[in-house]
Amino acid sequence: MIPAILLMLGIGATCGIVLSLSSKIFYVYEDPRIAQVENNLAGANCGGCGYAGCSAAAEAVVAGKEPPTVCIINSKEGVEAVSRIMGVDAGAAEAPLSYNLCEGGNRAENKYHYMGVSSCKAMTAVFGGHRVCTVGCIGLGDCVKACQFDALHMGPDGYPVVDDAKCVGCGACQKACPKDIIQVKTLSEKLMEFNQEHGALAPCSQTCPAEINIPKYISEIKAGKYDEAVQTIRMRNPLLLSCGRVCPHPCEDMCRRGIEDEPVSINQLKRFVADYEMNSGSRIPITCAPDTGKKVAVIGGGPAGLSCAYFLRRIGHQVDIFDAMPKLGGIIRYGIPEYRLPKKVLDWEIQGILDLGINAFTQVKFGVDFGLSSLIASGYHAIFMGIGAWNDYALGIEGEDLDGCYKGIDWLSRFAGGQEMKLGKTAAIVGGGNSAIDCVRTLKRLGLEKVYIVYRRTRNEMPANEVEIVASEHEGIDFVFLAAPTRVIGDENGKVKGLEYLQMELGEPDASGRRRPVPIEGSETVLDVDMVISAISQAPDPSFKDTDPTPKIKDLELTRWNTIDNNPETLQSSIPYIFTGGDSATGPSLVVTAIGGGRRAARSIDLFLKGKPVEPVENSLQGKNIPESIFKKVDGITPIKRAKMPEIPVSERLDSMIEVDLVLPEDQALAEADRCLNCCRICYNPDTEFPIAK
Amino acid sequence: MREMLSMIVVLTVLTAVSGGLLAAVKVKTEPRIEEQVLKFQKAPAIKAIFADATNDPIKERFNVKAEDTELQVFPSTLADGIKAVAFEAKGTGFGGPIGLMVGVNLDTDEIIAVRVTTHAETPGIGSRAKEDLSFVGQFAGMSMASNFGTKGQGGDIDAMSGATVTSVGVSQAAVAAQNLYKKLKPEIVKQMN
């Protein structure tokens, strides 16, 4: 008996000492919840959950990969205890919900018929599933079987439909789906999703720089659910009123209907629902995630800054916007004239964003009124710089400093800011972009007798939106093509009296594919004008680098075009906590690109604030299209006329700044929504039945 | 530190108590276990082997020892005055060890009979080694110098059809008995006198 006791004493003591020492020596921090959760699992280490042991399962639960019900042999009390532990987590207060990405279902063609299997998982193992579409729903309902809460049902079209009221976000369906088509995500996660190469995406959504789910909102319009359509757009674009008016809609160029017919007027539909909300008299509520306690400074209240601030706020961060101008909006307030985007509309839209709880400080200029060090001292954890591109390029010709010479954005913004502008009788605007058009159309409305647009190439090469060019033609603008200004001629008082230009002819195409204009020797011509505005693109204003006293700001690298150097996929600058987007990152570009950039920067900032590596979106589709989704030919289309944009007659609009373009009436909007094929990656709803041409 | 100490103390005390408890149980159950081993395993086999014994081989059992081998021996005087001993040897069958009780005539070195004592063989297959006497009956009358291998291995024993592994296990045990006998016979004879 004595040896037995001594032996066990020895072994017990040794094991105890070794374990207690090693628990100190090899101590590694882990989320305390893992231990708590593990305590409430069955602890049999049976592996029945598919994880290797209870601690592995507990880790998966805490990491959010598994629901509290992961342990198949756990008691009801155990499951409840685990749920409680996970429930105290602030992140979980934002309930995840299941949602289905594929709405193709049965309309996707089959590549084979196999009746032998009854589960999606099994079907996937046979050549990736029976549908031609590699990413779409298999339709055998593994997710429906997995749902313990009766929240999922197989819809009539062969894809599952989620009952949001019953869904608890347990994630069982997501786990069951072999195609990753049904996903359980919190709103924050959904807001921070980006197009990926394997996505179930229509060509239009792939092309939209803001990545709006276009088919979804159009089908919501079709169903009369205007509120939901607005919310769908707001998942990606907070400036729908503005975009609905000024967006050049690159999406419509990729519209699948456009291959056989006129494309769907996507942007007019966006404007339709956006205006519907504004005119309805009440705002559709926008939800934000619980506060994360992190603070972000957004410098620049233009479209990029507003978008970034909006998304950061919605995912729970605290945001303050700083802007040099008296009011927020940036270039869309000060660069886009009233007749295209009324200030009243813009004010309403921006107010909606600020109402989320975003503070705005205006008339404070970065580098002058505040700097990097003051922001850091105020406790901001990250900075977004969306300072835009406001420095007009100079023509670089003689006489450019004469009285009566102006620069495009400078002139437009001063005018929009309410400054009294000195006007002449005739004006020449140099440039072919949207700012040039904005200048001419504004000047025309101000009563000038003759307004010329002087562009060194032809109409075909003009970068301005086609609708804008057409409108200015209607409004009686004179176009002087193939003209390169050489000199501004002044009178004896130093006032402009003419613009001399050289006639050009088109030569070989240059790098951008546009034919290079070549001057014709001795073709100098003088245009008699008393006002010259040069609107030949802009660059960001880099002066903050010299005026900000913070030494660190010198580390912020700029490109040779003065844009802020950044990783185009994460928009992180050379200073890790500064992110950028919009024109200050890309150079002058579209509003919708700036909005997309703002959201992308918000994602990177969110990663940065959470201490995660700021990495690009995996398999990002940014700037690319999915080749298999781009068709050459679309079967089953009956051409139907596209809705024509209603506008005020020329005679009524030239004497005021009244908004020219009008919103589609409801019946026309519904008819237009009906033209949408509700495309996805490769399937769509044709107008007519057609035999499968294969 | 307090936590570490409590870890060590709790584990140590627990194991020590466990050691003491087990030792106590062991002491209490030991005689009974020995009795059981005899009663259930060996007694029936010995009775079958020495059907006409004039003494009680179980009561008279003794241990013999040579070098590092120790063996429990059951001596018997048969009705015709022949001195015989029985002892157990082990082989490995399909389901684990097989015990074989071997009764040997000390004068002629011939096997009187063998019986399977313990086995964990498959019911209906290997278990026939115990129930079906035609297999173990083969050993009766064989000399301790014979080759106890199965015929498949070049020996003299017919294996049971369908239970080769068990048969081999039994023959292994017989060979083991052979070796024991060879080694310990002088010692056995010495002790019996």
Next chain:
Amino acid sequence: MGDLFVLAISCIFINNILLAQFLGNCPFLGTSKKMETAVGMAMAVIFVLVMAGMITWIVDLYLLKALNVEFLRTVSFILVIASLVQFVEMFLKKSIPGLYAGLGIFLPLITTNCAVMGVCLINIKEEYTFIQALVSSFAYAVGFGLALILFAGVRERVILARVPKALQDTSIGLITAGMIALVFTVFRGMV
């Protein structure tokens, strides 16, 4: 050397720990749902079993036999194995996180894996020498891994079959395991 080879073959195939000895079956069913889990588990078992085989052999000879308290074998072995597993887990987590990520999560599962305890007891019962014990521990573990990985491969395919509802999941898994065990019976008589 040849003997050791024969021993190894017999431990891997003929007396396969899972399919012939029925040891370690809970994790066999639990971790065979996915191939990657199966591989991780197999590796972890090889690792722990070899270590446990060595340590328990030493404990048996120098403590239990020396003090003549063999009846404490069960208690002392399991305590040593449980402590070893916990120690290895903590050690790997801190010192070799890469390896821990691969194997660590399987370690707690091994404490209650009867294959480990079973093999340690077999080593003693068969009176193996240290080298034999080492080889048998390794070979039994390899046999465990082999059966587990084979089984996981089959199970990944079974989902393609149209299994009646009542037979789904564990039920068909067990029957599949039976078929694999049937295949392994052909190795009998090989040595």
Next chain:
Amino acid sequence: MAQSLVKEFTKGLWAEIPLFRLVLGLCPALAVTKTCENGIGMGMATTFVLLFSNILVSMLRNIIPSKVRIACYIVIIATFVTIVEFVMQAYTYELFLKLGIFIPLIVVNCVVLGRAEAFAGKNTVMLSAADGLGMGIGFTLALSSLGAVRELIGAGTLTVWGGTPLFTIGHGYIPFQFMVEAPGAFVGLGMMLCLMNLIGKK
């Protein structure tokens, strides 16, 4: 109190019967169920260990530090297993011989440690005892029924106690020996699970 005792006890008998519902404790279930008798013996041994380890673990639950909890539980369990081993040797020797190596392996039967961790470590002594007893009896029922099925089909007999068959199928029956061999163990349990599924889930 009495009501919850009954609840904890009965859940192991059907709703959470360890072998069939929870698929735990497979090793002994597969290895020893060649005959019904073995199943009963193993089940009773496990029940004894479950009952007493549950009681002791629940008594000590507040003084065992969580880091050495597994080691402590396992020592407690192993102690009772060894006691069972002695008792079986002393009183049911023949059965002990057949169950052989599997008695020490009750230590690593996941049902036992699982109940210690999941139930006894968190509940009162009375409840833990009820739980252990219920689970143990459920386990015994499962083992003996599996053993009965395998023995009947595979050997044509049914042995409940004492080594002699209680019942033998008539002489015309040729035993389907597959069922008492290793592969038959897996298939047998698979079919039993299927049957349980057919009868109805909890």
